[in-house]
Amino acid sequence: MEITGEISVGDFDNYYQKVFQEISENAEIPGFRKGQTPANIIKERVGEHYILEKAAEAAINETWPKILEEKIEQGLEIIGRPQIAITKLAKNNPLGFKIIISILPKIKLGDYKKISREIMKEETKIIAEDKEIDKMKERDRKRIESLDKIAEWEDYLKHIKKTEEELKKDWSDNALKRVKHGLILRAVANKENIRVFEQEISQKIEQMLKAVPLEEAKKLDQNRLKDYAYGIIRNEKTFQILENV
Structure with a gap:
C-alpha cells in the first residue's frame, strides 16, 4: 500500500x-x-x-x-x-x-466451527504399539485439513493479484502452506478474540530457553523471542477452539 x-x-x-x-x-x-x-x-x-x-x-x-x-x-x-x-x-x-x-489482507472465513467439528469427530484407527505417536500425527493431520478448508483462499490470491502457481514459484510448497495456515490461524484468533497474557509468554520463553545453551541464549533478540512465543501460544489456543467446537 x-x-x-x-x-x-x-x-x-x-x-x-x-x-x-x-x-x-x-x-x-x-x-x-x-x-x-x-x-x-x-x-x-x-x-x-x-x-x-x-x-x-x-x-x-x-x-x-x-x-x-x-x-x-x-x-x-x-x-x-x-x-x-x-x-x-x-x-x-x-x-x-x-x-x-x-x-495483511483480510481472510474470509467459512463456517470454521462446523468444518472443524466434522473433521475432528472422524474416527481414526490407531495402531496400539505407536498409540501416542499416531495420536499426535492424526491430530496434526486434522488440524491442517481444517485450516485448508475453513478459509476462502481465492479471496487472498485476488487481493495480492497472484495465482497459487505464481506463489509457488516464489516460495517452496512448505513455505506457502505455512503462510496460508498462519494467515488463517490469525483470522480465526481475531474472530474468537483470543488473548495471550504476559505470564504465559514468560513461561513459554523460559521453557524454550531450557533447550538452548546459555551463551547462545544471551545472543537471542528478546523482542523476536517474545513475538515467537506469543505466536505459538495464540496458535495453540486457536487450535484448541477448533478441536473442541
Missing part, C-alpha cells in the same frame, strides 16, 4: 529552523565562538541541502508513526517497517513524501 502526502511550508520551516538552531549551537568554526557563528557562514560550511535533509528527516520521523497509527485505527494490520521516500525537498516549499507499507 502506498501513501503519499505533504508537510506544509509553515510546518516544514519550523523543522528547518529547529535543525538549523541545533547545528548553529554545536558548530565549531575557526575564528568564531561555539554557538556564535553567523548564519551565512554556517550555511556555507554545511550546505543548504544538508540542512534541508536533516529537517526532512526530523519531520518524517515525527510524522510517519502518526499516519500509521491512523491506518491501524481504521482496521489495517500493518507488518514490517515502512519504506519512506522524500518526493519533494526545497526551501520555502511543502515537503513531499511517500510511504509504502505492507498490510
Whole structure:
C-alpha cells in the first residue's frame, strides 16, 4: 500500500529552523565562538541541502508513526517497517513524501466451527504399539485439513493479484502452506478474540530457553523471542477452539 502526502511550508520551516538552531549551537568554526557563528557562514560550511535533509528527516520521523497509527485505527494490520521516500525537498516549499507499507489482507472465513467439528469427530484407527505417536500425527493431520478448508483462499490470491502457481514459484510448497495456515490461524484468533497474557509468554520463553545453551541464549533478540512465543501460544489456543467446537 502506498501513501503519499505533504508537510506544509509553515510546518516544514519550523523543522528547518529547529535543525538549523541545533547545528548553529554545536558548530565549531575557526575564528568564531561555539554557538556564535553567523548564519551565512554556517550555511556555507554545511550546505543548504544538508540542512534541508536533516529537517526532512526530523519531520518524517515525527510524522510517519502518526499516519500509521491512523491506518491501524481504521482496521489495517500493518507488518514490517515502512519504506519512506522524500518526493519533494526545497526551501520555502511543502515537503513531499511517500510511504509504502505492507498490510495483511483480510481472510474470509467459512463456517470454521462446523468444518472443524466434522473433521475432528472422524474416527481414526490407531495402531496400539505407536498409540501416542499416531495420536499426535492424526491430530496434526486434522488440524491442517481444517485450516485448508475453513478459509476462502481465492479471496487472498485476488487481493495480492497472484495465482497459487505464481506463489509457488516464489516460495517452496512448505513455505506457502505455512503462510496460508498462519494467515488463517490469525483470522480465526481475531474472530474468537483470543488473548495471550504476559505470564504465559514468560513461561513459554523460559521453557524454550531450557533447550538452548546459555551463551547462545544471551545472543537471542528478546523482542523476536517474545513475538515467537506469543505466536505459538495464540496458535495453540486457536487450535484448541477448533478441536473442541
